[in-house]
Amino acid sequence: MNNSQNPELGSEGAADQVLARFASARLWAAHRAPYLASAVFALTPVVLAPLVDERTGGLVPDPEFRAFPVDTRWHVHLETGTALTTPVPEIGWWLLHHIGHLVRAHAARSPVRAETTVSAAAGAPGDTEARRWNQAADAEINDDLAAEGLPGPDGVISPAVLGLPPHLTAEEYLSRLDVLAEAVGRGGHELAESVDCGSAADGVRRDQELPESGGGPTELERELLERSLAVGIQDRVAARSEVPLGWRRWAEARLQPAVNWRARLAALIRRGHGLTSGRVDFSHRRPSRRAGSCPDIALPAMVQPVPAAVVVIDTSGSVSSVRLRRLLSEVTAILHGVGGTGRRLRVLCCDLTAHPVQEVTRAEDVVLLGGGGTDMRAGIAEATALRPRPDLVIVLTDGQTPWPVRRLAVPLLVCLIGEDGSAPEWAHTVRIPEEEP
Ligand SMILES: [Zn+2]
Structure with missing residues (x-):
């Protein structure tokens, strides 16, 4: 044919x-x-x-x-x-x-x-x-x-x-x-x-x-x-x-x-505070001295708010506790770099539910509690409800968890361990290698 x-x-x-x-x-x-x-x-x-x-x-x-x-x-x-x-x-x-x-x-x-x-x-x-x-x-x-x-x-x-x-x-x-x-x-x-x-x-x-x-x-x-x-x-x-x-x-x-995750994490933690109440803002809480000679006018005073991060740790068992401890030390070191050492840090362990908040000055004092299923939403809800209210929530997780659907009122920084998990699109995310040489 x-x-x-x-x-x-x-x-x-x-x-x-x-x-x-x-x-x-x-x-x-x-x-x-x-x-x-x-x-x-x-x-x-x-x-x-x-x-x-x-x-x-x-x-x-x-x-x-x-x-x-x-x-x-x-x-x-x-x-x-x-x-x-x-x-x-x-x-x-x-x-x-x-x-x-x-x-x-x-x-x-x-x-x-x-x-x-x-x-x-x-x-x-x-x-x-x-x-x-x-x-x-x-x-x-x-x-x-x-x-x-x-x-x-x-x-x-x-x-x-x-x-x-x-x-x-x-x-x-x-x-x-x-x-x-x-x-x-x-x-x-x-x-x-x-x-x-x-x-x-x-x-x-x-x-x-x-x-x-x-x-x-x-x-x-x-x-x-x-x-x-x-x-x-x-x-x-x-x-x-x-x-x-x-x-x-x-x-x-x-x-x-992957190589630069530390630099990125540090930059985001600093920015996280800077974007919210970490920046110097003006308030009328205290009279400015410059107003002394002119008592009719109350000039705003400069107030430097204290950065208040809460760390939520995924203790569901899929992330090794050695990895979590090392990462927690790094995060704590960066926070101390921002806010000064000796400052108390609030940490929440979370598996399927949130465990009681721990206030520590050193990462090694945190007791890792948990081991059940995973739902970081519970820990995040608990963290944002704390008083004084945090200005940054940092979650350490492998990302194998449900996430809040809506953007939070405070910035959320997700330290995502390994390659498999994911974080919400509206969060700040740093990928962190599961193991390091
Ligand atoms: Zn071409």
């Missing part, structure tokens, strides 16, 4: 061929950049309906989909005609390129408004900003690929092609591209061939993309995948394997929250 007379059968056979090429390209990519292999295998192929030449009935490449665009849910869009005419290593190069967009969070960093119409066609109205951001993000990725000996297909953008320094961020390239475009673009020239990398690059949904419910890794799966990529890259660096500079920096930054 002649395929051209039966386009449906023809495209079915073509789809299988496209998927086979994708599988080969994936292997190529994983082999060329082993530190990105797990991400390459997390991509899901989506074969787009082919463009058929009306005269010959044959499949033709659609230039709009040259870059095999990727969405934010890790789907790679394979335009049939393009995939069948592009060499496997080139498809593989695009896969590595798109991993760059995905894990470097270009969609989340994108300045492009969500309602923008995006198209690869140069000169399309309304999307100069989108194309410029796509190019800036591409420049951030492509010098790492070039450093790996993978310069990419003809016409793709790179810092070298633009005459710009390597190893900058997309945001830094964006401002330089604007300047370049201003200088070069007066005659209407484009800086480089325009490619559309999809919503993974700019966060703007495309028509061909599957709906939100269309599968792909979940938020948590992506988080875990990125962490394991970053750890793998750092292991390679430690073993003196070559990893391009941009990827090394990415891995460092990706893992930094």
Whole structure:
């Protein structure tokens, strides 16, 4: 049977061929950049309906989909005609390129408004900003690929092609591209061939993309995948394997929250007080001395309120008491740094219910009571009902607990131990590693 007379059968056979090429390209990519292999295998192929030449009935490449665009849910869009005419290593190069967009969070960093119409066609109205951001993000990725000996297909953008320094961020390239475009673009020239990398690059949904419910890794799966990529890259660096500079920096930054949790915790505790009654405010409680010569006017006096945090400890048994004790010592040390040592600290242990409040000056004097189920809501309710009223509630937990639905009247700081639990969106959260070297 002649395929051209039966386009449906023809495209079915073509789809299988496209998927086979994708599988080969994936292997190529994983082999060329082993530190990105797990991400390459997390991509899901989506074969787009082919463009058929009306005269010959044959499949033709659609230039709009040259870059095999990727969405934010890790789907790679394979335009049939393009995939069948592009060499496997080139498809593989695009896969590595798109991993760059995905894990470097270009969609989340994108300045492009969500309602923008995006198209690869140069000169399309309304999307100069989108194309410029796509190019800036591409420049951030492509010098790492070039450093790996993978310069990419003809016409793709790179810092070298633009005459710009390597190893900058997309945001830094964006401002330089604007300047370049201003200088070069007066005659209407484009800086480089325009490619559309999809919503993974700019966060703007495309028509061909599957709906939100269309599968792909979940938020948590992506988080875990990125962490394991970053750890793998750092292991390679430690073993003196070559990893391009941009990827090394990415891995460092990706893992930094875990490394820097102490600094973040201290900053949040200080800010927690500062945002509420910790700041110096004016009150009319005592007359100001300056008013002495002018008795008719009562000037406000400066009052420095005492910060009053209450610590709620999850003693349900899922967190090791050694970990809790060490964390409690750290929190106490920070609080003493803010309010002065010797100040009494109120601590509540909580499992399914809140245990009696303990007032201590040293973390080691706290008696850890509990061991039943977990409901931090009980401890939080007890803490906020205490008198004098706290201006900050700090919860030490693994997050395997129900949380209050509504924002509290006082700031809530959650020290979230380990990777599995969660805290309410409205709370301040610091992730704390379960174990430390
Ligand atoms: Zn791109």
